[in-house]
Amino acid sequence: TNLERNLYLTTQLLELSIPVVIAINMMDVVRKNGDKINIEELSRELGCKVVEISALKSEGIIQAAEAAIQVAKAGNTKTIHTFSGEVEHALAHIEEEAFMNTDVETSHFIDVLETVMLEKPDKWAKYYKGNEAELRIKRKYSFSDRCRYYLPDERVQNAIQTLMKNLRSLPEVPLNLMSQFMPIQYTKVREGRLINDPEALVKDRVKNTIDEYLYATHQEKL
Numbered sequence: 001t002n003l004e005r006n007l008y009l010t011t012q013l014l015e016l017s018i019p020v021v022i023a024i025n026m027m028d029v030v031r032k033n034g035d036k037i038n039i040e041e042l043s044r045e046l047g048c049k050v051v052e053i054s055a056l057k058s059e060g061i062i063q064a065a066e067a068a069i070q071v072a073k074a075g076n077t078k079t080i081h082t083f084s085g086e087v088e089h090a091l092a093h094i095e096e097e098a099f100m101n102t103d104v105e106t107s108h109f110i111d112v113l114e115t116v117m118l119e120k121p122d123k124w125a126k127y128y129k130g131n132e133a134e135l136r137i138k139r140k141y142s143f144s145d146r147c148r149y150y151l152p153d154e155r156v157q158n159a160i161q162t163l164m165k166n167l168r169s170l171p172e173v174p175l176n177l178m179s180q181f182m183p184i185q186y187t188k189v190r191e192g193r194l195i196n197d198p199e200a201l202v203k204d205r206v207k208n209t210i211d212e213y214l215y216a217t218h219q220e221k222l
Contacts, residue, residue, distance in 0.1 A: 107163035
């Protein structure tokens with residue numbers, strides 16, 4: 001009943017690079033209310049198969065199961081890097097510090113995201129109030145994380161790809177920077193419970209985000 005809230009969790013699962021099929025339930029209610037969900041556009045934006053179902057009326061269940069089997073057999077998915085507000089900004093800050101005063105062209109992720117959000121304010125403007133200084137901070141660090149809606153944008157995706165490429169070029173992520181911007185992952189690396197690798201750090205932080213989401217929404221079972 002809350003598509004936006006549950007899609008936030010879904011984007012975090014997609015970031016783990018596992019095969020995913022999204023089944024949107026209660027589509028009979030959606031149609032009855034005269035509403036419409038653009039399934040094709042949603043699938044394109046998320047980079048995975050999206051199907052309509054109605055569990056109550058047993059509609060679309062077989063199709064959803066068949067789609068799940070197909071993607072499981074394929075074994076790979078098109079990953080659109082979405083992360084979460086904390087993850088993306090943490091990585092960007094690490095990148096900027098690690099490559100400062102070098103010849104490496106950084107991703108400028110934070111600036112790119114800000115530019116896109118200012119050009120297309122429809123997904124944040126009505127949610128944030130305050131003067132320009134306050135709005136600037138909210139666009140980047142708000143608890144509601146409205147910036148996540150801009151992550152599929154091509155320019156933002158290009159910046160994320162550059163960000164990840166730069167971090168992978170390092171022998172390892174500097175521990176002092178990790179301790180500043182990803183303290184939970186820093187502790188795990190120091191204790192030998194997590195390898196010092198950008199992809200591993202991201203996936204572990206995404207798992208933290210999922211845990212925090214489930215706690216906040218009191219979802220004990222997926």
